[in-house]
Amino acid sequence: MKLDIRVVSMSGASNEASGVREVPDGTTANGVIEALNLSMEETYALMVNDMPVAIPDRDSHVLEDGDKVTIFPPIKGG
Amino acid sequence: MAWQGKILRVDLTNLSAVEEPLNMAWAEDYIGQRGLGSKYLMEEIDPKVDPESPDNKLIFATGPMTGTGASTGGRWSVITKGALTGAIACSNSGGLWGGELKIAGWDMIIFEGRAPRPVYLYIQDDKVEILDAEGFIWGRTVWETEDMVRQRHHNPDIKLASIGVAGEQGVKYACVVNDRDRAAGRSGVGTVMGSKNLKTVAVRGTKGVAVNDPKAFLTAISTASAKLNATDDAKRRGEIGTMAMMDVNQAWGSLPTRNCRDIQFEGVDNINVAAMKRIRKSDGKSNLKTNKACFACSIACGRVSEIDPNHFSVRDKGGKYTGAEGGLEYEGAFALGPFCGVDDIEAATYAQALCNEHSLDPISFGVTLGAAMEMFEIGAITLEDTGGMALNFGSAEALCWAAEVTGVAEGFGRELGLGSKLLCEKYGHPDLSMTVKGQEFAGYDPRAMQGMGLLYATSNRGACHLRGAAWTEDYTDVSPVGRAPVVKTAQDGMAMYDSTGLCMFARGGFGNDKLIEQLDAGLPGEWNMDRLNLTGERIWNLERMFNLAAGMTRADDTLPKRMLEEPAKTGAAAGKVNELAVMLPEYYEQRGWTTDGVPKPETLSRLGLG
Ligand code: SF4
Numbered sequence: 001m002k003l004d005i006r007v008v009s010m011s012g013a014s015n016e017a018s019g020v021r022e023v024p025d026g027t028t029a030n031g032v033i034e035a036l037n038l039s040m041e042e043t044y045a046l047m048v049n050d051m052p053v054a055i056p057d058r059d060s061h062v063l064e065d066g067d068k069v070t071i072f073p074p075i076k077g078g
Numbered sequence: 079m080a081w082q083g084k085i086l087r088v089d090l091t092n093l094s095a096v097e098e099p100l101n102m103a104w105a106e107d108y109i110g111q112r113g114l115g116s117k118y119l120m121e122e123i124d125p126k127v128d129p130e131s132p133d134n135k136l137i138f139a140t141g142p143m144t145g146t147g148a149s150t151g152g153r154w155s156v157i158t159k160g161a162l163t164g165a166i167a168c169s170n171s172g173g174l175w176g177g178e179l180k181i182a183g184w185d186m187i188i189f190e191g192r193a194p195r196p197v198y199l200y201i202q203d204d205k206v207e208i209l210d211a212e213g214f215i216w217g218r219t220v221w222e223t224e225d226m227v228r229q230r231h232h233n234p235d236i237k238l239a240s241i242g243v244a245g246e247q248g249v250k251y252a253c254v255v256n257d258r259d260r261a262a263g264r265s266g267v268g269t270v271m272g273s274k275n276l277k278t279v280a281v282r283g284t285k286g287v288a289v290n291d292p293k294a295f296l297t298a299i300s301t302a303s304a305k306l307n308a309t310d311d312a313k314r315r316g317e318i319g320t321m322a323m324m325d326v327n328q329a330w331g332s333l334p335t336r337n338c339r340d341i342q343f344e345g346v347d348n349i350n351v352a353a354m355k356r357i358r359k360s361d362g363k364s365n366l367k368t369n370k371a372c373f374a375c376s377i378a379c380g381r382v383s384e385i386d387p388n389h390f391s392v393r394d395k396g397g398k399y400t401g402a403e404g405g406l407e408y409e410g411a412f413a414l415g416p417f418c419g420v421d422d423i424e425a426a427t428y429a430q431a432l433c434n435e436h437s438l439d440p441i442s443f444g445v446t447l448g449a450a451m452e453m454f455e456i457g458a459i460t461l462e463d464t465g466g467m468a469l470n471f472g473s474a475e476a477l478c479w480a481a482e483v484t485g486v487a488e489g490f491g492r493e494l495g496l497g498s499k500l501l502c503e504k505y506g507h508p509d510l511s512m513t514v515k516g517q518e519f520a521g522y523d524p525r526a527m528q529g530m531g532l533l534y535a536t537s538n539r540g541a542c543h544l545r546g547a548a549w550t551e552d553y554t555d556v557s558p559v560g561r562a563p564v565v566k567t568a569q570d571g572m573a574m575y576d577s578t579g580l581c582m583f584a585r586g587g588f589g590n591d592k593l594i595e596q597l598d599a600g601l602p603g604e605w606n607m608d609r610l611n612l613t614g615e616r617i618w619n620l621e622r623m624f625n626l627a628a629g630m631t632r633a634d635d636t637l638p639k640r641m642l643e644e645p646a647k648t649g650a651a652a653g654k655v656n657e658l659a660v661m662l663p664e665y666y667e668q669r670g671w672t673t674d675g676v677p678k679p680e681t682l683s684r685l686g687l688g
Binding site: 006044054055070 | 330550
């Protein structure tokens with residue numbers, strides 16, 4: 001299945017991980033983070049179709065074809 | 079021993095200044111800067127005083143690490159009763175001024191009374207003079223003041239902390255600007271300075287700062303810097319600065335847009351980091367030129383920008399605004415941009431420059447203008463009121479014009495200078511004011527960030543993102559569960575940290591271990607995390623006691639109706655409001671306060687405040 005992935009980039013450049021990606025059926029929210037080689041500790045927010053998925057739910061949240069996944073790197077405000 | 083042990087007390091009414099020893103017992107309990115300044119304020123004024131009366135005091139305070147060479151040790155604060163809020167105010171600034179004051183031999187300056195005529199203070203190490211500002215720098219901009227004072231005293235190394243005309247004329251959110259574009263920004267501390275007829279504090283310091291254990295201190299600061307510099311966080315802050323938050327808040331749906339009518343901004347791509355770096359067609363350059371650092375900082379998160387010389391705002395200004403100047407930081411940018419529906423980055427950069435030049439807090443200014451725009455769109459403010467300028471959301475022309483007239487407090491600028499709360503009350507729509515305790519929101523919508531809502535509601539200086547936010551939790555889910563203890567701990571941590579003289583952006587990088595090493599080597603006595611945590615909680619409760627004594631109650635720990643009743647339209651929190659009523663009782667309990675938000679006697683005695 002295909003996912004529309006966006007890793008919110010802090011640098012203003014478009015992040016290379018962003019774009020439409022083919023992943024195996026049954027991939028979970030945490031599975032995407034792994035597939036992108038992002039560190040588990042380092043990921044703050046993850047949204048599927050603009051709705052946040054809380055950390056405890058990410059292992060059980062199975063994605064569907066065409067889902068839009070948004071991932072935020074760690075950042076604190078200022 | 080990191081503290082100089084000396085404060086300068088300036089009696090403006092009688093135009094005299096005396097040196098006095100720093101109260102070391104208080105320094106042990108409150109560290110410096112925010113904590114120690116607040117302790118002096120609490121001891122010396124009646125919290126009920128009118129902030130703009132001679133009875134209020136104005137304190138410029140460094141922390142023990144300021145000026146020592148500690149990693150990012152250049153911070154200083156202005157502490158007073160805020161003109162915007164009537165609450166205790168503490169506004170933190172960077173740049174070079176704080177280090178200079180400390181190196182001149184002073185921990186703190188306390189201003190009392192009101193000068194019979196406009197004056198400025200000139201400090202060269204031990205030599206202190208109160209000089210006339212009338213006919214010289216009074217009525218001038220911050221930038222002119224810096225140039226003219228350096229010229230008069232034949233010393234280009236003088237550092238200044240000044241107000242512009244906005245501060246002189248009582249704009250309620252005037253700030254104190256140092257080093258051209260750094261500011262003790264919030265709560266109207268510059269307004270208090272203006273009410274005292276004090277234009278600038280000019281300092282030249284050549285002495286230095288001694289520390290308790292020089293050898294251990296050198297090791298501590300060099301290992302702290304090395305640890306900090308190796309982190310991605312420090313690199314990212316240097317490269318992108320705080321503007322990174324624009325895209326984060328847009329994606330999460332927490333970007334305050336059009337006076338919080340919306341929570342995501344369709345024009346964001348024209349006013350984010352990418353836009354700052356984009357090459358302009360008109361002149362082949364980008365808005366962002368380079369970055370810069372405060373005293374002893376290796377991160378250098380400050381933005382330096384060049385406005386497009388062909389932009390309508392600066393075309394006819396004779397090149398005054400087209401040189402390299404302090405550029406947009408996120409908090410100014412959200413307020414001058416999305417909050418007013420404006421996606422013109424050159425216009426926002428120009429408005430930011432005017433804020434620096436005239437001593438306006440760009441957050442409060444932009445958020446007040448956003449409220450005025452909403453009232454204009456519903457017909458509560460008319461063309462007749464503004465003198466002919468249409469204040470529609472999205473108008474870059476209105477933004478630039480508003481910054482010009484507010485900066486010099488002319489015409490409708492005097493109305494905008496009231497701040498959002500008084501302006502909305504005056505024009506009959508108090509619910510449209512996005513403020514808490516009279517202070518305008520920062521760049522995070524509390525409907526999508528529940529912990530931020532609790533923080534805004536309980537922050538001792540009014541709505542503020544820098545008083546201890548639940549960043550990780552708020553960007554993980556939109557639930558109020560578990561926010562109260564996180565916010566409480568973060569608030570205490572910030573209160574302590576703001577008292578050291580170090581920059582909050584470095585803390586995550588060098589970590590608590592290096593914080594303690596630097597303090598422990600720099601200061602006499604033993605410093606550890608338990609002591610620091612307790613100190614932070616003590617400071618938070620002291621500030622709370624000030625506000626309660628000033629007449630504030632539980633009813634002031636609230637959010638605008640829009641946050642509590644109007645659901646977010648889009649984003650992570652679509653359909654949700656802030657659930658303050660769920661979080662607040664838990665927060666009071668965590669704090670050891672009564673259900674009315676008053677610290678219990680046992681809490682006060684545990685903290686040494688009873
Ligand atoms: S991180 Fe930024 S604000 Fe902090 S001291 Fe460095 S340049 Fe100044």
